[in-house]
Each structure stands twice: as structure tokens, then as C-alpha cells.
Amino acid sequence: xxxxxxxxxxxxxxxxxxxxxxxxxxxxxxxxxxxxxxxxxxxxxxxxxxxxxxxxxxxxxxxxxxxxxxxxxxxxxxxxxxxxxxxxxxxxxxxxxxxxxxxxxxxxxxxxxxxxxxxxxxxxxxxxxxxxxxxxxxxxxxxxxxxxxxxxxxxxxxxxxxxxxxxxxxxxxxxxxxxxxxxxxxxxxxxxxxxxxxxxxxxxxxxxxxxxxxxxxxxxxxxxxxxxxxxxxxxxxxxxxxxxxxx
Numbered sequence: 001x002x003x004x005x006x007x008x009x010x011x012x013x014x015x016x017x018x019x020x021x022x023x024x025x026x027x028x029x030x031x032x033x034x035x036x037x038x039x040x041x042x043x044x045x046x047x048x049x050x051x052x053x054x055x056x057x058x059x060x061x062x063x064x065x066x067x068x069x070x071x072x073x074x075x076x077x078x079x080x081x082x083x084x085x086x087x088x089x090x091x092x093x094x095x096x097x098x099x100x101x102x103x104x105x106x107x108x109x110x111x112x113x114x115x116x117x118x119x120x121x122x123x124x125x126x127x128x129x130x131x132x133x134x135x136x137x138x139x140x141x142x143x144x145x146x147x148x149x150x151x152x153x154x155x156x157x158x159x160x161x162x163x164x165x166x167x168x169x170x171x172x173x174x175x176x177x178x179x180x181x182x183x184x185x186x187x188x189x190x191x192x193x194x195x196x197x198x199x200x201x202x203x204x205x206x207x208x209x210x211x212x213x214x215x216x217x218x219x220x221x222x223x224x225x226x227x228x229x230x231x232x233x234x235x236x237x238x239x240x241x242x243x244x245x246x247x
Contacts, residue, residue, distance in 0.1 A: 001228040004029035007081045008227070009074075011035040011064050011121060012091030014043035016190045017140065020216030021088055022046055024224050026055030030086065033077055034059045037091075064091045064117030074124035083132055086227045087125040089118035090140040092158075099153045107154045114158035115165070122169055126178065135178035136227040139166050140219070143186040143242045159184070163238055170236035179235040183222045186242025188214045209244030 003025060013022040013034040023046070026032045032050065034057055036043040043059040050057040058080075062073040077084055092114045095106035118139050129135025144152055145159025162182055170180035187193060187204050193213060196204075205211050222241050225231045240246055 001224060001230055002029050003086070003228065006030040006085040006227075007033070007077070007083050008086035008088065009033045009035065009060075009077060009084055009121070009125065010088045010090055011117070013088070014039060014046045014059075017185065017188060017216045017219050018088075018090040019046045019049075020220040021090060021223050022057065023050060023053070023055075024217070024220035025086065025088075025227070026050040026057055027053065028224060028228070029055075031056040031058070031081060033057075033081075035064070035073075035091065036061055037063050064089075064121055065112040067120055070117075070120045070124050074121070074128075078128050084125045084128045085132070085134065086136045086138075087121060088138045088140065088223055088227075089121055089162075091117055092140070092155075094152070094155050096151050096155065098151055102153065110154040111158050111161075114155065115161045118162060118165060122165075122180070126169075126173065129178050130173070130176050133177050135173070135176070136231075137169070137173075137178065137180040138223050138226050139180075139182040140223075141166075141182045141184040141238060143184055143240065143246045145184060146238075146240070147246050166238065167236045174235055179226070179232065181226045181231075181234060181236065182238040183219060183226070184238050184240045184242070184246075185219045186214055186240070186245040188216055188219060190216065207245060208242070212243060214241060214243060 008030040012018040014036040047057045062069040142159040166182040
């Protein structure tokens with residue numbers, strides 16, 4: 001499953017699931033570009049973790065929802081590194097609330113970042129991938145994209161949209177040896193779950209057949225498989241990583 005010589009871009013790669021993915025891909029030999037928007041300190045921490053472990057990483061700032069920033073950033077990466085082999089669309093935001101009271105801006109912000117951002121980045125990354133006739137794109141979805149979730153109509157819609165994006169782009173790129181897949185995490189231990197009360201965590205665990213929360217490394221392992229040669233014949237799929245919460 002080694003990725004020696006591969007150039008990877010991980011959006012939202014500076015913390016949480018994105019950090020775990022960045023660390024895993026770098027440990028397999030890839031040069032990882034860690035994208036961030038507003039927290040350079042966390043991006044620098046992730047870069048240091050990778051380099052201290054003997055890996056290679058660079059940080060790059062851009063907003064995935066801004067077409068001009070995306071185009072400029074991906075051109076810079078190709079200029080500096082020579083190509084882009086792997087793209088992990090992990091950047092995402094939440095603006096939770098019941099639909100009846102949800103502001104239109106909260107809908108637009110989530111769809112722009114979580115769905116449009118994946119489209120913009122995949123479009124930009126596909127150019128060097130098609131030229132090379134090799135590429136791996138993984139979109140980080142969510143269990144709620146399949147199950148739905150009260151109070152997250154915007155987030156659930158964006159993540160469900162990633163499924164259609166994944167399948168359609170996979171069909172378009174398959175003949176160029178570019179695979180496109182999605183990974184849909186369930187409840188993963190992050191800063192958000194750490195802030196939950198014990199009762200809230202216990203309720204969530206009661207809904208998971210494996211009776212435990214997942215780790216960011218669980219998601220990173222699924223991504224690593226899909227971008228490696230082991231996953232070369234898998235495309236257009238959504239791999240659910242949720243302890244059996246959604247079957």
C-alpha cells in the first residue's frame with residue numbers, strides 16, 4: 001500500500017479526521033499538501049508531526065468554496081510538485097438548526113463548502129490526473145448523508161450530494177485510470193464529540209452495533225486503501241465507516 005512519489009492534497013487536512021488522513025498518507029510515502037483556511041497553527045502542527053515522523057508535507061491556504069482560490073492553489077501545487085495524484089475532499093463545515101428556522105445563508109454556506117468545494121477541487125485536480133492517466137479522488141461524506149439527521153438538513157443534503165457527485169465523476173474518469181470514491185464516517189472521536197456530555201455519548205453508542213465511537217485513524221485507513229493500488233479496481237463506491245450504525 002505504499003504511496004512513494006505520490007503527491008496528495010487533503011482539504012481541511014490540519015486537524016481531526018483531516019489530520020489523521022494527512023498523517024496516514026505521509027506515512028505511506030506521499031508528499032502531502034495540507035489545506036487550511038483560518039488556522040495556520042494547526043496546519044503547522046500537522047506538518048511538524050509528519051516531518052518528525054520522517055514524512056514530507058507542505059501547507060497551503062485556500063478556501064475550497066472560492067473558485068479562484070482553488071484554481072490558483074492547484075496550479076501552484078502542480079508548479080511546485082510537478083503533479084497531483086491524490087485528492088481527499090475532507091473540508092467541511094456545519095451550521096446546524098431545524099429547517100423551519102434555518103437561515104438561507106446557513107444553507108448556502110454548508111452547500112458551498114461541503115459540496116461545491118468538492119466539485120471545484122475535483123475539477124482542478126482532474127487536469128493533472130488526466131494528463132498523467134492516474135489519479136485517486138476520495139470524498140469524505142457522512143453517515144447522515146444516507147440516514148438523514150434532524151437539525152442537519154443542510155449538512156445531510158450536502159453529504160448526500162457527494163454520493164451523486166462521486167458516482168458521476170467516477171463514470172467520467174474511469175477510462176483515464178482515475179478512481180473516485182467516498183468514505184462516510186459515523187460518529188468519530190473529535191473535538192465535537194469530546195465536548196458532549198457522557199449521557200449524550202452513551203445515547204449515541206447505544207445506536208451503534210459495535211457500541212463505540214470510531215477514531216479518525218479508522219477513517220484514514222479506509223482512505224489509504226482507496227488511494228492505494230490495493231483499491232485500484234474500486235470506483236464509484238461509498239465505504240461506510242460507522243461501526244454498523246448504517247447498513
